[in-house]
Amino acid sequence: MxxxxxxxxxxxxxxxxxxxxxxxxxLSRNTIRKxxxxxxxxxxxxxxxxxxxxxxxxxxxxxxLKLEASKSRxxxxxxxxxxxxxxxxxxxxSYGRVAAFVxxxxxxxxxxxxTSGRGTFVPLVFxxxxxxxxxxxxDWAILGGQRTKLQVAHFKLSHSRAFxxxxxxxxxxxxxxxxxxxAFRVLGGVARRGIYDNMRTAVDRVGxxxxxxxxxxxxxxxxxxxxxAEFCNPxxxxxxxxxxxxxxxVDDKPVTAPTVDAPKALVLSKEPRxxxxxxxxxRDGARAREVRHAS
Numbered sequence: 534m535x536x537x538x539x540x541x542x543x544x545x546x547x548x549x550x551x552x553x554x555x556x557x558x559x560l561s562r563n564t565i566r567k568x569x570x571x572x573x574x575x576x577x578x579x580x581x582x583x584x585x586x587x588x589x590x591x592x593x594x595x596x597x598l599k600l601e602a603s604k605s606r607x608x609x610x611x612x613x614x615x616x617x618x619x620x621x622x623x624x625x626x627s628y629g630r631v632a633a634f635v636x637x638x639x640x641x642x643x644x645x646x647x648t649s650g651r652g653t654f655v656p657l658v659f660x661x662x663x664x665x666x667x668x669x670x671x672d673w674a675i676l677g678g679q680r681t682k683l684q685v686a687h688f689k690l691s692h693s694r695a696f697x698x699x700x701x702x703x704x705x706x707x708x709x710x711x712x713x714x715x716a717f718r719v720l721g722g723v724a725r726r727g728i729y730d731n732m733r734t735a736v737d738r739v740g741x742x743x744x745x746x747x748x749x750x751x752x753x754x755x756x757x758x759x760x761x762a763e764f765c766n767p768x769x770x771x772x773x774x775x776x777x778x779x780x781x782x783v784d785d786k787p788v789t790a791p792t793v794d795a796p797k798a799l800v801l802s803k804e805p806r807x808x809x810x811x812x813x814x815x816r817d818g819a820r821a822r823e824v825r826h827a828s
Contacts (some may be wrong), residue, residue: 535747538756540568541822546759547771586626587634590619598638605716641741659691665724666691667713669704686712690719691728695720704751709734713754726761736764 543549544565555562587594594615600611610618616631623792670685684704689696697716701708717723731739738746745764755762 535752537568537751540565540694542761543755544569554735570578582651585625587630590622590624590817591634593622595638598635601624603720612661612784637741644742662693662722662724664691664726664728665689665720667716668730672700684708685690686716688712688716690720690724702734704734706734706748709751710754713758717758723760725757726763727755728763728765792822 536558538743540554542556544551546604549557551562551565554560554565558565565700597610597615597618612635613628615635616624616628619631623752628706633731666687666689668687670687672683672685673681674681683700684702686699686701686708687696688698698721699715731745735748735751736745737748740746743764743766751762777823
């Protein structure tokens with residue numbers, strides 16, 4: 534996540550002092566004050582992507598590393614030997630670049646083995662105001678006599694399980710921002726972090742492990758609302774388990790597309806308001822029944 538977003542969250546939400554933020558970021562206190570006084574939620578410039586001389590040989594080096602991983606320790610080629618072999622193929626870069634690539638590849642491979650071997654465990658209990666989860670789904674409705682596909686935004690608090698669902702025609706940035714605005718307004722606040730799938734309106738590129746190239750407009754929204762965004766691993770839908778429960782409750786029931794008159798479909802007759810305390814009471818009562826049943 535962008536450093537500017539972290540600075541704003543520490544100062545405006547966590548109420549850290551300027552001195553503490555400067556200590557954590559190694560920036561001067563004047564720089565911190567300038568960022569906070571400007572009111573900016575995103576940087577005004579973006580560093581260009583500098584291509585590395587190793588990019589053309591990245592696939593080749595990855596295949597070598599995968600092959601070397603299956604060999605015994607004495608039979609494996611060292612990083613210097615791999616660098617020498619790349620030079621024979623026309624690589625003109627430094628040894629340090631190759632060594633850094635090898636370290637990153639081994640770290641990513643170790644994380645992948647730990648995840649696939651033992652599984653990833655997501656806590657089922659969240660503190661109040663700790664997190665929310667967001668995801669999209671598709672549904673159908675009859676608008677103006679025509680069967681229309683809708684993009685449904687699901688927004689749910691991880692602690693109270695209070696949720697809000699809004700339907701749109703497209704999954705654009707404008708629809709994404711509108712869904713967050715109404716969700717925060719109806720639910721009465723902003724949780725400390727948000728859990729997302731790797732949707733295109735948020736992530737431009739999925740890297741190794743947890744590395745993500747986050748969209749600039751999504752970063753600006755996160756910085757504006759002062760929460761921390763987390764993204765699930767690819768093909769790991771169970772990490773948004775709260776929303777998966779909601780999807781199953783809806784998807785497992787046969788429903789027909791409702792008929793709605795446009796433009797009345799776009800107007801709420803009554804403003805919804807989440808009763809979070811009621812959700813807490815229902816959840817605590819369900820947990821008490823489970824404990825009595827288990828005993």
